[in-house]
Amino acid sequence: xxxxxxxxxxxxxxxxxxxxxxxxxxxxxxxxxxxxxxxxxxxxxxxxxxxxxxxxxxxxxxxxxxxxxxxxxxxxxxxxxxxxxxxxxxxxxxxxxxxxxxxxxxxxxxxxxxxxxxxxxxxxxxxxxxxxxxxxxxxxxxxxxxxxxxxxxxxxxxxxxxxxxxxxxxxxxxxxxxxxxxxxxxxxxxxx
Numbered sequence: 001x002x003x004x005x006x007x008x009x010x011x012x013x014x015x016x017x018x019x020x021x022x023x024x025x026x027x028x029x030x031x032x033x034x035x036x037x038x039x040x041x042x043x044x045x046x047x048x049x050x051x052x053x054x055x056x057x058x059x060x061x062x063x064x065x066x067x068x069x070x071x072x073x074x075x076x077x078x079x080x081x082x083x084x085x086x087x088x089x090x091x092x093x094x095x096x097x098x099x100x101x102x103x104x105x106x107x108x109x110x111x112x113x114x115x116x117x118x119x120x121x122x123x124x125x126x127x128x129x130x131x132x133x134x135x136x137x138x139x140x141x142x143x144x145x146x147x148x149x150x151x152x153x154x155x156x157x158x159x160x161x162x163x164x165x166x167x168x169x170x171x172x173x174x175x176x177x178x179x180x181x182x183x184x185x186x187x188x189x190x191x192x
Contacts, residue, residue, distance in 0.1 A: 008110040015146035016058035018116040020125035021169035025116045028177045054118040060146040061111035090117030090126035101134035112145040151180035
């Protein structure tokens with residue numbers, strides 16, 4: 001990624017983190033809508049979207065592109081469920097999102113994405129992160145994105161453990177996000 005893309009991804013700030021536990025996943029994000037580094041426009045902008053009973057999307061990057069991608073992907077999920085008469089699985093949704101982002105590679109959406117969900121019958125956790133061109137990284141433990149990505153990695157690595165139950169996963173996720181955004185001026189304010 002070149003410097004211009006990095007500037008656009010950081011223009012509005014933001015942080016999203018997702019973690020996998022024992023038959024559960026958890027997502028969290030900040031809610032800051034900033035303009036450059038010097039102004040906070042709102043502290044109530046959502047970056048997490050529920051696309052189904054066990055399917056979630058987290059987006060960071062340019063606010064206009066976040067809104068466009070979230071609405072477009074909700075449309076594609078609804079269309080899939082109407083045509084197939086079943087709920088979309090997380091890995092299928094990840095492929096849909098990757099294809100959508102890659103189709104716009106010459107004029108990309110400046111968003112970084114996290115897909116989190118549970119497989120419908122087994123409740124096996126699924127986490128994937130996508131870059132602005134749709135390149136996908138599937139993770140078994142946690143995924144992070146946003147302007148404080150390095151801080152989030154630094155907090156998640158020592159705190160996350162395998163097979164955390166939902167209460168402990170919530171506590172670990174909360175501590176990781178709160179401590180990471182304290183060190184990033186573009187990802188502060190309220191947590192979702």
